[in-house]
Structure formats: structure tokens, C-alpha cells
Amino acid sequence: MALPSSGPLSGSQIATELGATAVNISLRSLSSTAGFSTPDNMSEFHGFASTAEYNFTIPGTYNWTVPEGVTSVSAVVIGGGGGSSGTPGNSGLSSSGGGGGGLHWRNSFSLTPGCLATIIVGEGGAAAGSTTGAGGGGGGSCFRIGGSVCALATGGAGGVLDGNNAAGGYCCLSAGGGGGNGGEGGCSLNNNGGGGGGGAAGYSGNGGNAGQGNGGTGNPGTNGGGGGGGGQSSGGTPNNGGGGVNPYGQGSNGSGGSTNNPGGGGSGGQSGQSGAIGGQYGGGAGGAEDDTSFTGAAGAQGFVRLITGASRSFPSTNVSQADSGTITNYSNPVLFQHYAGASSIGTQTGFPGDSITFIDRTNGDGNESDSVWEITIPDSVVLSSAGYVELTGNKGQIDDVLLYTSANPTGPWTLQGSTSAASISLNFSYNTSDVGTINYLRIVIDKQGGDEDTLYTSTFNLRYNNLV
Numbered sequence: 001m002a003l004p005s006s007g008p009l010s011g012s013q014i015a016t017e018l019g020a021t022a023v024n025i026s027l028r029s030l031s032s033t034a035g036f037s038t039p040d041n042m043s044e045f046h047g048f049a050s051t052a053e054y055n056f057t058i059p060g061t062y063n064w065t066v067p068e069g070v071t072s073v074s075a076v077v078i079g080g081g082g083g084s085s086g087t088p089g090n091s092g093l094s095s096s097g098g099g100g101g102g103l104h105w106r107n108s109f110s111l112t113p114g115c116l117a118t119i120i121v122g123e124g125g126a127a128a129g130s131t132t133g134a135g136g137g138g139g140g141s142c143f144r145i146g147g148s149v150c151a152l153a154t155g156g157a158g159g160v161l162d163g164n165n166a167a168g169g170y171c172c173l174s175a176g177g178g179g180g181n182g183g184e185g186g187c188s189l190n191n192n193g194g195g196g197g198g199g200a201a202g203y204s205g206n207g208g209n210a211g212q213g214n215g216g217t218g219n220p221g222t223n224g225g226g227g228g229g230g231g232q233s234s235g236g237t238p239n240n241g242g243g244g245v246n247p248y249g250q251g252s253n254g255s256g257g258s259t260n261n262p263g264g265g266g267s268g269g270q271s272g273q274s275g276a277i278g279g280q281y282g283g284g285a286g287g288a289e290d291d292t293s294f295t296g297a298a299g300a301q302g303f304v305r306l307i308t309g310a311s312r313s314f315p316s317t318n319v320s321q322a323d324s325g326t327i328t329n330y331s332n333p334v335l336f337q338h339y340a341g342a343s344s345i346g347t348q349t350g351f352p353g354d355s356i357t358f359i360d361r362t363n364g365d366g367n368e369s370d371s372v373w374e375i376t377i378p379d380s381v382v383l384s385s386a387g388y389v390e391l392t393g394n395k396g397q398i399d400d401v402l403l404y405t406s407a408n409p410t411g412p413w414t415l416q417g418s419t420s421a422a423s424i425s426l427n428f429s430y431n432t433s434d435v436g437t438i439n440y441l442r443i444v445i446d447k448q449g450g451d452e453d454t455l456y457t458s459t460f461n462l463r464y465n466n467l468v
Contacts, residue, residue: 051309051318052326055247059123059139059301060333066111073306075151076105076247076314078200079169080138081278081299082156082185083125084285087194088132088293094191094214095287098125098135098278098299099156100182100198100207100226100242102169105314106151107177118144119304121333122155124278125285128296129411135159135285138169141302149175156182156198156284156299163189166284168198168207178315180206183221183228183242183263185284188213194287196229197242197278197299199263203250203315208263210242210284211256218242218256218263224315226279227254227263229272229286236260238294240286241272244279247305249319262286270300389416390427391443401426404442413442 054073056062059080082098101122111117122139138155152172159166168182180202186195186209193214199207202225211218211231218228218240226243236259243254243263254271255264262272262279270279276286276297288294309325312318321327391403403426404413416428430438 050325051312051323052307052328053321053324054306055327055329056119056121056304057329058331058333059121062119062121062330062333064117064119064330066113066115066117068113070111070113070308072108072110073308074105074107074312074314074319075109075143075304075306076103077141077143077151077153078103078245078247078282078303079140079153079155079182080122080124080302081182081197081200081242081244081282081284082138082158082166083127083135083299084185084194084197084276084287084296085135085159085161086128086131086133086295087161087288087290090291092190092290093161094188094290095194095238095294095296096135096159096161096166096187097185097195097197097210097229097240097242097286098138098159098284099166099168099185100200100278100284101138101155101282101299101302102153102171102179102182103201103203103245103282104151104153104171104173104175104179105177105203106175107313109150111145115145118142121304122302124301125155125158125299127285127298130295131293132161133296134161135166135296135299138282138284138299139302140169141304143304143306151175151177153179153201153302155302156185156282159185159187159195159285159287159296161189163187165209166198168284169201169282171201178204180204180223180225182282182284183207183219183225184209185242186210186212186216186218186228186231186287188231188287191290192234193232193236193289194238194240194294196231196240196257196263197272197276197284197286199226199228199242199254199284200245200266200269200282200300201225202245202253202266207242207245207266208254208256210263210286211240211259213287215259217258220256221245221254221266224250224252224267225254226266226269226283227256229263229284230257230259230261232287232289233259234289234291236289238276238286238288238292238297239272239274241276241278241297242283242286243271244269244281244283244300247281247303248321250315388427388429389438389441391424393424395422395424398446400446402444402446403428404444405438406440406442407437408440
């Protein structure tokens with residue numbers, strides 16, 4: 001627990017924060033051992049905090065209030081890996097792998113206790129969902145205060161059936177600090193084997209590029225990055241996802257995958273997983289060979305980690321979990337919660353607040369960049385005889401907004417409405433026959449092209465009308 005930023009301080013408070021086990025130990029000596037400048041008076045201890053970390057573990061957007069006494073943090077953010085494309089069996093086409101997520105770190109960013117920060121954890125790119133579909137791009141991860149970007153890494157692009165490699169996510173070095181870009185996903189067109197998934201970025205180097213279809217070898221990561229997955233040969237089992245990377249400091253490079261094998265995890269991260277899924281965190285998904293009817297695999301999610309304490313800095317100075325006295329894990333992002341309140345036309349469930357921020361992940365290449373939020377209607381909500389779901393707001397710099405429904409969390413999804421108008425107004429009607437068939441909502445914001453590392457904000461209000 002950090003010491004108060006003002007008011008009276010006791011010697012015992014300070015001794016506890018510094019880790020004293022006996023009251024007769026010099027505070028000056030303890031301060032030096034803790035990496036804190038030796039004080040001339042008690043007031044210098046205002047706001048002092050022992051080492052701590054704050055981890056954001058589930059994809060979504062968090063509103064984080066800077067704790068009392070925290071005046072500086074170092075951050076590392078990892079973008080999500082891209083999903084792989086599908087492949088229709090015996091078509092002559094093979095599946096392409098997704099790109100690995102980028103990584104960006106920044107040290108000693110000054111904060112004011114009590115201020116509100118925005119944390120975005122990028123989702124892993126979705127599997128194609130069909131044998132002819134493209135894989136979804138991985139979501140970007142970000143730490144920002146107001147309009148100031150403290151750390152930002154974009155997600156890897158999804159695999160496509162056009163013979164092109166899927167780009168890895170980018171590191172926003174313009175904000176300061178360091179990091180690297182994700183490895184490219186491997187392609188395959190009119191070939192016998194699917195491409196591997198790109199490796200997640202390293203702390204001061206790039207993730208390994210994946211092997212191409214028909215058994216190409218993936219490259220190892222550099223400076224702690226994940227290795228690229230190996231290309232798949234004809235008849236092989238798709239298990240060639242890219243290696244992920246850990247947020248706990250730079251370690252050894254992830255190995256490149258051989259034929260039909262995944263890339264190794266960098267810096268102690270997870271290797272690519274069975275079924276071509278990318279390794280945590282930020283690994284791109286791998287593809288499958290042309291004789292397989294394959295609907296793609298998912299990329300791995302991103303991660304955001306903040307650390308406090310003197311003498312701690314990325315990429316590798318006292319940044320392991322063993323160097324943190326207090327560890328706080330956040331796993332409840334605001335965009336995945338459900339809020340109910342009174343309404344003149346029934347129960348209202350929707351987003352808390354009006355502002356939604358997302359990260360462009362086109363990297364300036366002009367390809368479409370979709371951000372997706374999936375919402376589960378709570379089990380306690382029962383549809384009445386008739387009603388509708390309503391989505392309103394202002395799309396800002398977004399090109400299109402689309403609203404889908406499904407009976408299952410993984411689809412298939414039914415498009416209920418879309419709009420490119422500046423003022424969003426989407427709704428669809430339901431009745432008793434829809435009970436149990438629209439348990440899940442998906443909102444897609446579509447940004448076509450744009451500049452890399454760009455933050456966009458829109459406003460939404462979602463409600464379910466005429467609920468019991």
C-alpha cells in the first residue's frame with residue numbers, strides 16, 4: 001500500500017512500506033536498499049510506494065484510476081495475434097497464417113494519483129469462421145492518459161487467401177521507449193500446405209516470420225521475440241501457430257518452427273498451440289493444407305502490464321514478477337460487462353458511459369480494420385412478447401457500424417442492420433419466437449484504411465427494450 005501523498009507520516013508506516021522487520025532499523029538504510037533516494041526529512045516519503053505491478057488480463061477497455069501514491073509507472077503492451085484464413089478442402093488453396101502482435105514498452109511515465117487512465121487489451125484475431133473467409137486482425141493494446149499515448153502496439157493482420165503474407169503488428173516507437181514488430185504470417189496460394197503464424201514481437205527486436213506453405217521453416221524471434229510457426233506440409237495436422245511473448249521482461253528468443261510445428265515462445269512466452277492457435281501472448285494463428293476443410297484458427301490475445309518501484313525498467317532491469325511486492329490482476333473490462341437500470345420501456349442493459357476507444361490496425365496499408373465487441377445477454381433477461389434491440393450514437397471517424405445476433409457465442413452471426421451515417425441508429429425487432437435465439441450480440445466497427453497507431457473514439461448507447 002503506497003504511503004499517502006500528503007498529511008502526517010509515522011515511522012512505522014514508512015518502515016512497513018520499506019519492508020522493515022524490526023523497528024530499530026535505519027529508514028535511511030532501508031531506503032537505500034529499496035532503491036529509494038536517502039531522505040533528508042520525513043516529508044520526502046510522501047507518495048512513496050514499494051514495488052508493485054498491475055496486470056490487465058482480459059481483452060477489452062479498462063478505466064483505471066491511478067492509485068494513491070503512484071506517481072510513475074513503466075509499461076509494456078502486447079498486441080493480439082492475427083487469426084488464420086480458412087481453406088476449402090481439395091480446392092488447391094491452402095490457409096494463410098496470421099501476423100504476430102507488436103510489443104511496446106516505456107519507462108518512468110509520470111502520473112498523478114487519482115487521474116483516470118485508459119487501458120486497452122487487444123483481442124486475438126478471430127478464426128475465419130468459414131472455409132473461404134479471411135482471418136480476423138488482432139486487436140491493438142494501449143496505455144494512455146487523456147490524449148497522451150504512453151504505450152501502444154497494434155495487432156497482427158489476419159491471413160487471407162490471396163498469396164500475400166499477413167503483416168505483423170507495429171510498435172509505436174514515436175511515443176518513446178522501445179519494442180519490436182510482430183512476425184509476418186506465412187502465405188500459401190495454390191499450394192499443398194498452409195502458412196505458419198507469425199511470432200509475437202520481442203523487447204528490442206521483431207518476432208520471427210512464419211514459414212510458407214508446403215513445409216517452410218519459421219524464423220526464430222529476435223531480442224526475446226516469439227518464433228514463427230513452420231509451414232504445413234500436405235497431410236499434416238495444423239499445429240503451426242506462432243510463438244507468444246511474456247510481459248515479464250526480455251528473455252531468450254523463441255525458436256522457429258519446423259515443418260508442421262509451431263514457433264517457440266519468446267522471453268518465456270507460450271509456444272504456438274495445438275490446432276494452429278497462436279501462443280500467448282500475441283502469437284499469430286497457423287493455417288492448414290489444401291486437402292483439409294478448415295475454418296481457420298484464432299490468434300492469441302494481447303496483454304498490458306504496469307510496474308512501479310525505483311530501479312526497475314524494461315526491457316530487463318528488475319521487471320520479473322519476483323521483483324514486485326504487490327501484484328494486482330484486472331480481469332473485468334468495461335466493454336464486457338452488463339449494466340441494468342430503470343427505463344420507461346423496460347430494463348436497459350448496455351455500455352457504461354458513452355466513450356469507446358479503439359486502435360486502427362491497418363498500419364496504413366488501406367486494408368479493412370474491424371474492431372469487434374461481443375455482448376452476452378444476461379441469463380436473468382427474458383424477452384417479452386415483442387420488443388427490439390437499439391444501438392444509437394455517433395460513429396465519429398468510423399466508416400461503418402454493424403449489428404449482428406446469434407444463438408451461440410461463436411456464431412453463426414446474422415446481420416440485423418448497418419449504417420455509415422454520422423449519427424448511428426440501428427435496431428431490430430424480436431418476438432416470442434426469438435427467445436433463446438438472440439442470446440448474443442456482436443457490434444462491429446469498420447475502419448477502412450487509416451494511419452497506423454491511430455486512436456479513434458466513438459460514442460454508443462445500447463439497450464434491449466421490452467424485457468420482462
